[in-house]
Amino acid sequence: MRSRSWVPLVGIMVVLLFACAVSVTAQEAADPGVLRIATTTSLYDTGLLDELEMMYENTSNVDVQITAQGTGQSLDTARRGDVDLVLVHSPAQEQQFIDEGYGINPRCFAYNSFIIVGPASDPAGIANMSPEDAFKTIYLAGTNNTPGVAFASRGDNSGTHTREQQIWAAAGYNYTQDIQDSGNWYLETGSGMGETLTVANQKNAYTLSDIGTYLAFKSQLSLVELVTTGDQLLNRYSAIAVNPDKAPGVNIDEANRFIDWITSNETKAFIGNFGVEEFGQPLFTPLYPPECTEPPFNCTTCSGGANATTGNATA
Known part of the structure; x- marks a missing residue:
């Protein structure tokens, strides 16, 4: 009797232990020294992201890994949990991403x-x-x-x-x-x-x-x-963190720190000056409150410091 009841019990324990191991592995998948960003190609093709990547790496000692895609592809990459945050410029697609529960801490930072x-x-x-x-x-x-x-x-x-x-x-x-x-x-x-x-x-x-x-x-x-x-x-750019509850293993802490940084006055000043020397005009205009929350921008916020980990407001 004992031997017959012991075998299924062992099987159940093995399954439970495996499930726990998978869960722990997913939760621990985030490398605190790496920040993965999916970005629209317009931010990348202008050269702005190269500059921001170098600046952030120099101040944070974090390895920033950028994937340049269209906004739709970037959001799909985020849904799979393959990046920690997105930098995108399609309000309707952003709102869907947030409404689905994948996007949190949305903030605008610039427009052109x-x-x-x-x-x-x-x-x-x-x-x-x-x-x-x-x-x-x-x-x-x-x-x-x-x-x-x-x-x-x-x-x-x-x-x-x-x-x-x-x-x-x-x-x-x-x-x-x-x-x-x-x-x-x-x-x-x-x-x-x-x-x-x-x-x-x-x-x-x-x-x-x-x-x-x-x-x-x-x-x-x-x-x-x-x-x-x-x-x-009008072309508005937003930073949105990926919700770790929907995509376990994302580096939400570093994603939020980056969003605080890109919406800081110092970084916005750099963004506002980017391109002036070479092209005679800025390629992007930084957004500041309260302007960013009003029409035609209609952002939730464009300032740093919130470090939100939940939310479903319009980016």
Whole structure:
């Protein structure tokens, strides 16, 4: 009797011990000396992230490991627990990430603008239009096979690609039904902002870009700024920590410290001066309270010091 009852008991104990070991391993997976960040390519392509990485490593003795992806890919990477925080620029996608419970301690830190660039000849004639009218004009010209009219899209679920889709919608089009696969005029690169600008330049095509990446690549491009104003062109950047309750093993303590640091006045001053010497203007404008919590930014906060580990407010 004893031997028969002992065998299943041993089996149960082994299963429980294994489960505990897996749990402990997951909880201890965070390396306190490493901070993993997934970032939008626009922050990376401008060179700003290289500078911030070096600055933070020098002050914290932490190894900062950066993965540059579109916002959608960055948030998916965070959902898997493969990074500790994200630096992104797509408010709707950010809010979904937070509502799902993956994102905590959201704070804005800077903004710039999107612009529509294209060949200097401007074959569709969109210069100085509103973003919506420019997209409508490009669509009509492209689908009517107007010579020289093409549009290069990132097509990668990034913040820029999401904003492009929002502008198409504001112009009265259904993106999946009306725009995608609507002809050779519409190209999807599936790449980051820098590479998409390069493709657009090669194809003499229009594209939507953040101003920072465009200025960083401008010396390599013949594309010019054609549409620079409009409510749809605001481009806000946020830092969001990954919730350890949803992704065990993330380095939440260092993620929160980095968010405090990037929203500090000293770091914001650096961000506000970045690019001025080389391009004659900053590539990013830092956000400060109370402006950041008001329209059109609508951030929860943009100041450091909270070290929050829970929350579901809008970034």
